[in-house]
Amino acid sequence: MPEQSELTIQGWGPPPSHPGGGDADTPAAVLPRPARRFLTRELGWTPRATPPVPVGDIRVAASRLPEAARQAFTELLGAGEVSEDRDARLRRTGGKSYLDLLRRRSGDASDAPDAVLTPGTTEEVAAVLRLCSEHGVVAVPFGGGTSVVGGLSGSDADDRPVVAVDLGRMSSVRSVDVHSSLVTVGPGMRGPALEEALARDGLTLGHLPQSWEYATLGGYAATRSAGQSSTGVGRFDDLVAGLTLATPAGVLQLGHPPASAAGPDLLGLALGSEGTLGVITELTLRVRPRPRGRHYEGWSFRTWAAGLATLQQLARHDLLPDVVRLSDADESRATLLMASGVGARAVRGSLRARRRGQGCLLVVGWEGIPSVARARRRAASSLLRDGGAVRLGGGVGRAWVHGRFSAPYLRDRLLDQGLLVETLETAATWTALPTVYDAVRAALRGALDRGGRHPLVMTHLSHGYPTGASLYVTVLADRDDALPIQQWLGAKRAATDALLAAGGTLTHHHAVGTDHRPWLAQEAGPLGISLLRAVKQQLDPTGVCNPGVLLPD
Amino acid sequence: MPEQSELTIQGWGPPPSHPGGGDADTPAAVLPRPARRFLTRELGWTPRATPPVPVGDIRVAASRLPEAARQAFTELLGAGEVSEDRDARLRRTGGKSYLDLLRRRSGDASDAPDAVLTPGTTEEVAAVLRLCSEHGVVAVPFGGGTSVVGGLSGSDADDRPVVAVDLGRMSSVRSVDVHSSLVTVGPGMRGPALEEALARDGLTLGHLPQSWEYATLGGYAATRSAGQSSTGVGRFDDLVAGLTLATPAGVLQLGHPPASAAGPDLLGLALGSEGTLGVITELTLRVRPRPRGRHYEGWSFRTWAAGLATLQQLARHDLLPDVVRLSDADESRATLLMASGVGARAVRGSLRARRRGQGCLLVVGWEGIPSVARARRRAASSLLRDGGAVRLGGGVGRAWVHGRFSAPYLRDRLLDQGLLVETLETAATWTALPTVYDAVRAALRGALDRGGRHPLVMTHLSHGYPTGASLYVTVLADRDDALPIQQWLGAKRAATDALLAAGGTLTHHHAVGTDHRPWLAQEAGPLGISLLRAVKQQLDPTGVCNPGVLLPD
Secondary structure, X not given: OOOOOOOOXXXXXXXXXXXXXXXXXXXXXXXXXXXXXXXXHHHOOOOOOOOOOOHHHOEOOOOOOOHHHHHHHHHHHOHHHEEOOHHHHHHOOOOOOHHHHXXXXXXXXXXXXXXXXXXXXXXXXXHHHHHHHHHOOEEEEXXXXXXXXXXOOOOOOOOOOEEEEEOOOOOOEEEEEOOOOEEEEXXXXXXXXXXXXXXXXXXEOOXXXXXXXXXXXHHHHHHOOXXXXXXXXXXXXXHEEEEEEEEOOEEEEEOOOOOOOOOOOOHHHHOOOOOOOOEEEEEEEEOEEOOOEEEEEEEEEOOHXXXXXXXXXHHHOOOOOOEEEEEOHHHHHHHHHHOOOHHHHHHHHHHHHOOOOOOEEEEEEEEEOHHHHHHHHHHHHHHHHHOOOEEEEHHHHHHHHHOOOOHHHHHHHHHOOOEEEEEEEEEEEOOOXXXXXXXXXXXXXXXXXXXXXXXXXXXXXXXXXXOEEEEEEEEEEEOOOOOHHHHHHHHHHHHHHHHHHOOOOOOOOOOOOOOOHHHHHHHHHHHHHHHHHHHHHHHOOOOOEOOOOOOOO | OOOOOOOOOOOOOOOXXXXXXXXXXXXXXXXXXXXXXXXXXXXXXXXXXOOOOOHHHOEOOOOOOOHHHHHHHHHHHOHHHEEOOHHHHHHOOOOOOHHHHHHHHOOEOOOOOOXXXXXXXXXXXXXXXXXXHHHOOEEEEEOOOOOOOOOOOOOOOOOOOEEEEEOOOOOOXXXXXXXXXXXXXXXXXXXXXXXHHHHXXXXXXXXXXXXXXXXXXXXXXXXXXOOOOHHHHOOHHHHEEEEEEEEOOEEEEEOOOOOOOOOOOOHHHHOOOXXXXXXXXXXXXXXXXXXXXXXXXXXXXXXXXXXXXXXXHHHHOOOOOOEEEEEOHHHHHHHHHHOOXXXXXXHHHHHHHOOOOOOEEEEEEEEEOHHHHHHHHHHHHHHHHHOOOEEEEHHHHHHHHHOOOOHHHHHHHHHOOOEEEEEEEXXXXXXXXXXXXXXXXXXXXXHHOEOOEOOEEEEEEEEEEOOEEEEEEEEEEEOOOOOHHHHHHHHHHHHHHHHHHOOOOOOOOOOOOOOOHHHHHHHHHHHHHHHHHXXXXXXXXXXXXXOOOOOOO
């Protein structure tokens, strides 16, 4: 079983045994007062205690694993690596979307796997998948359990039993090739452990999504993740030089660093396959020297439109900072009002003095060789000033760095108090971006306005490319206590319809999962879907690999 | 029919009607004297006139296109767009590999297509492919005709009739989105025409392979090309934001700029598909502002090993120049000895004076925002000096820029004089690169040594990445006049076996074609091949799309 600390069952953060940890024994912390005041006014929200049911009261059905399958798995892996224990199953139930948390908080774990398997090698994983095929058992790969799109739903049209294939035992560095800037790792390894190991050679991976503390490297590949420094470091796709995919039909070795023209790129089929083609059992990743310098700072634009136009200029000249994050007016206002402390007050004061109280915050970060980073920063700063931005200094940047992984913890506190809290994301070309932004906001507001209560829709541009950028949207609203799931499903449907119609992609870095399945055909086209099905049919002819996600029924 | 000038039938360069052009009316120009002297001594070569047969004597069989298919194509496209004319067919016969040229020069065009079709739209191409399926006719897409791996062989295990689908009519810019740095073009467009069109908006694509004057944009995508500035600009793969693929099963729209996580990347299946899945009918490409500054210069390393080690240092710090080209001692010596003129003499003198007459030349090029390019150049220069390189100045750089597209023209002159001339390429990680280099050289020498005559094997590193680099090998030898094709096939087989065994990729940017087919399963694995077959079966169930290439029989 994994040695890494596990996420709490009903939210984010370490389990009760862990110092400072969560679950039922921690009282629902009260929100900071300025945040509470701001949200009450903004949303028409009535703060109220809506705590989760005790973990012991969560309903988990008896395992449906057939005896023959249990015997076969036990023979293959040993009895210690096949568990039908309630806690083990509960900890591999679903992911961490708002819908997942609503279900778990209300005591529903009807999506729990029937058993948890913990294979230790590629060969064992391949053998597990063959046995799954033989016994008609669905396999859901389990890494960090941090999916926010229902990627671990385990649902199956044929209602077959489900095993979670936990990769926690395959979580070590297998080799480092310093010369070629490559590291080979197990899929269950997490970012912090990898960074610690790489630091010994003066290296870093540099992939830092918000889920960094708990998500696994295999999960990043399976979902096409993007980190907070993705503008500089690249999407996770760009960091994968090779991988091993165990499938029911056999084992694929994919990728040939540094590059190849020997036919179409099959590695790209494994990236984003979300467990539907098999299980990623090894990854070779591109690493780099730890940057000698890092510089984060804040800027302010008077308007969102000015911010977008200026970042587009930076992007076309390849001058985007390694980290770039432009908040719209609603997010900027909320960030400043909800922040407490002397630093936040100083920034608020400084902005008011410059008549930018209603402006848009930009956080930028520069990394790498100091002389080159400085030249890039100077050239970019000049374009930022040309675009009307004013510099706020390093405090804003440091504050962002300090809080970069904190949002999911805060979400638990907001859920405790009767709020709807969810995020969604998309990407579009620079030309389409303003339309996509307007369309998503209008859709969410239309869907979530009810009886004098309004959602707060906060957006930031989170990843920049020469051809466009991604938008990350956070939604807060007073929760509909009677029908909370339906409330969000309606809003999500409206937002997704709107962003696709405006030219956005279904997802920029959260993946498809269960939640985006109904729309995939709209983006990939019927022939594209048939192509994905043909690939799946070849590798997983009995359809046991995570059938509940990605491909529509 | 295309308005762009066509390549000569038996070699490179413009046709006879074109100023300065080639074919039979141009006398085989004599090699510059220093080159002749050097090669005679080096190879044990006897210069002799081995001119091609007159174009009129090339044997072209009668068209085998069935009447019913001819009628169907004519009804679809109009009579003017369906040609069984000898010259039209001859101009779409094969590509420009050494083997292609040997055949065409000896009067063999047994691989000529039976007819040439010139559709004008995506819909027409899709309809052509449906008709091909119905009538059992093989379709070979024809762009620039510059394949050097037998990509246009048209060979078919079932010996069905073959049509060349010429894309010359689909060769215009369709739209430019300056904001999003995207241009949408027809697949038959060539680099020079695109650069001319983009220059009006101050933009450039920047993809400059050696075949730039004649190759087409669709061809770059179908073969996963890499340009001479690929270290800075990126491989062609990196420049394709979207494309349209017409297949017998329908039309696929692929790619969603700037980035997406909505399932596996299907665009990557079209890149490198070499016409086996259908025909690329439109491309959306990432463009960038024309660089305000360009700086090329030469350096010299004492040894190949020192050069590799130093470039690896640059690579891991992301300090590789936009253009980077390190020649080994054999290529450096040949370059300096074969060059004529005052500049070359000066460089030779300067190197001798510094005791680097036997060294390795490095050409580097810096582009982009001047202040940033300068910072990168300074940081890189410091590492180059640390690695023992001495700077030779701008002359070497300018000479390289001047001659960057000239090699294929020179090849024709060498072929006229009894020489074997061919190139091959691969890529490997920095760690594997020295072994791959040694293995390929030894294999080529072993295969081509005969009776006191030796090949000249010249290598340069042509594209650098953080994780490795590509090697480009040029081979010169005295031609075996009796069995020239077998002579090269033996050498190619030895080199390919050797580079794969040492960890190189089958091809870094020339593609698979016919020539590399026998080895693809070794690189992709049997399950990888079955995956490619499943994809092909879905899009091209009757196997009419370029069956002679990529996938082994």
